Amino acid sequence: xxxxxxxxxxxxxxxxxxxxxxxxxxxxxxxxxxxxxxxxxxxxxxxxxxxxxxxxxxxxxxxxxxxxxxxxxxxxxxxxxxxxxxxxxxxxxxxxxxxxxxxxxxxxxxxxxxxxxxxxxxxxxxxxxxxxxxxxxxxxxxxxxxxxxxx
Amino acid sequence: xxxxxxxxxxxxxxxxxxxxxxxxxxxxxxxxxxxxxxxxxxxxxxxxxxxxxxxxxxxxxxxxxxxxxxxxxxxxxxxxxxxxxxxxxxxxxxxxxxxxxxxxxxxxxxxxxxxxxxxxxxxxxxxxxxxxxxxxxxxxxxxxxxxxxxxxxxxxxxxxxxxxxxxxxxxxxxxxxxxxxxxxxxxxxxxxxxxxxxxxxxxxxxxxxxxxxxxxxxxxxxxxxxxxxxxxxxxxxxxxxxxxxxxxxxxxxxxxxxxxxxxxxxxxxxxxxxxx
Numbered sequence: 001x002x003x004x005x006x007x008x009x010x011x012x013x014x015x016x017x018x019x020x021x022x023x024x025x026x027x028x029x030x031x032x033x034x035x036x037x038x039x040x041x042x043x044x045x046x047x048x049x050x051x052x053x054x055x056x057x058x059x060x061x062x063x064x065x066x067x068x069x070x071x072x073x074x075x076x077x078x079x080x081x082x083x084x085x086x087x088x089x090x091x092x093x094x095x096x097x098x099x100x101x102x103x104x105x106x107x108x109x110x111x112x113x114x115x116x117x118x119x120x121x122x123x124x125x126x127x128x129x130x131x132x133x134x135x136x137x138x139x140x141x142x143x144x145x146x147x148x149x150x151x
Numbered sequence: 152x153x154x155x156x157x158x159x160x161x162x163x164x165x166x167x168x169x170x171x172x173x174x175x176x177x178x179x180x181x182x183x184x185x186x187x188x189x190x191x192x193x194x195x196x197x198x199x200x201x202x203x204x205x206x207x208x209x210x211x212x213x214x215x216x217x218x219x220x221x222x223x224x225x226x227x228x229x230x231x232x233x234x235x236x237x238x239x240x241x242x243x244x245x246x247x248x249x250x251x252x253x254x255x256x257x258x259x260x261x262x263x264x265x266x267x268x269x270x271x272x273x274x275x276x277x278x279x280x281x282x283x284x285x286x287x288x289x290x291x292x293x294x295x296x297x298x299x300x301x302x303x304x305x306x307x308x309x310x311x312x313x314x315x316x317x318x319x320x321x322x323x324x325x326x327x328x329x330x331x332x333x334x335x336x337x338x339x340x341x342x343x344x345x346x347x348x349x350x351x352x353x354x355x356x357x358x359x360x361x362x363x364x365x366x367x368x369x370x371x372x373x374x375x376x377x378x379x380x381x382x383x384x385x386x387x388x389x390x391x392x393x394x395x396x397x398x399x400x401x402x403x404x405x406x407x408x409x410x411x412x413x414x415x416x417x418x419x420x421x422x423x424x425x426x427x
Contacts, residue, residue: 030219032218032219035294035296035355036347036355036356038316038344038345038348050314051314063341063345065344065347065348066344067347067357068357069215069358070207070300070356071293072291073208073210073291073293074291079292093216094216096211096215096216097215101219101337102337103337105325105338129312129313129314130313131313133314134314
């Protein structure tokens with residue numbers, strides 16, 4: 001997808017009241033098989049775009065970067081990621097394109113966005129640079145996202 | 152930063168120091184270029200193309216076990232170490248310099264200049280990519296961008312395009328402040344990716360990134376940041392499962408590369424040396 005807009009996430013009393021020392025947004029099973037891109041992450045800014053400023057006022061919370069594999073360069077099946085290891089004696093490392101986990105430090109941004117709010121909407125935009133300006137591209141793919149606050 | 156300390160385990164052996172490229176003298180830069188040119192002219196497994204190809208094309212792409220994974224830092228430390236040994240095997244007393252992109256917000260002149268003072272091509276500016284790597288890029292099922300890169304046999308850069316971001320000193324300072332290794336490494340991995348995208352051209356994507364000589368200065372900076380973090384958080388634990396993990400194809404485990412002084416190097420701002 002080019003952009004992701006989460007369903008509203010309920011906020012705990014501790015988050016609403018700012019009783020946390022740090023917070024991360026964790027994206028699971030992020031695909032990295034294509035070209036490189038940066039996923040810009042915004043809080044409570046559903047209209048955010050690839051050209052939005054990286055400023056707190058725009059709801060910018062942080063980003064993660066995919067240093068991309070660039071496609072598949074092997075024969076048929078070379079880039080097929082096994083869904084699980086069937087053989088307990090198979091000690092080979094994970095397949096090269098096993099999806100990644102990405103962690104975005106959103107502590108400061110969450111403190112701003114959660115003050116007085118009941119819910120949080122996370123927007124992530126897949127951005128690639130271009131000579132005419134940043135563009136969104138259909139590169140963003142992940143299985144789930146988690147907001148974690150720490151005391 | 153420079154600890155200046157000898158190796159705790161081998162105190163009679165002084166460690167070597169990796170310098171800041173911005174502080175190197177003209178003769179030091181000239182010697183680095185000469186050493187790299189010799190590596191480029193070596194077409195076997197001691198040569199530049201062999202080492203650059205380990206990261207991306209030709210297959211296998213060994214760095215896939217590092218990017219976005221807990222092994223990101225130890226794998227690249229092992230990679231730099233082996234590359235640096237090959238560079239020194241050319242007979243030149245050089246070390247990999249680091250590019251402090253938090254301070255120097257342009258491609259360093261030593262890498263940006265197209266020619267050396269004598270008029271010959273500057274090997275730090277651009278290199279010819281391995282032909283097999285280009286062929287695999289052309290004939291594989293890469294995306295449109297990979298195909299475009301495979302059609303350009305010489306590395307090029309396109310720095311500072313709109314939308315790119317070069318990490319700032321305050322951002323890196325914040326990351327160095329994390330006490331948890333995984334939180335530190337995952338966030339630093341992302342900022343490392345920002346630099347690849349900022350440089351543009353072949354540096355942007357995995358298949359050909361390591362062919363750009365600037366790759367090594369960028370990753371030496373990343374390794375330096377890890378070294379600073381290690382000194383700042385000596386009590387921080389390293390994931391136990393990584394200790395014995397082999398960093399392929401370097402014949403080194405992650406545990407073996409934790410202490411740079413055990414590998415014979417550390418970091419300095421600048422270096423001047425005389426012999427009697």
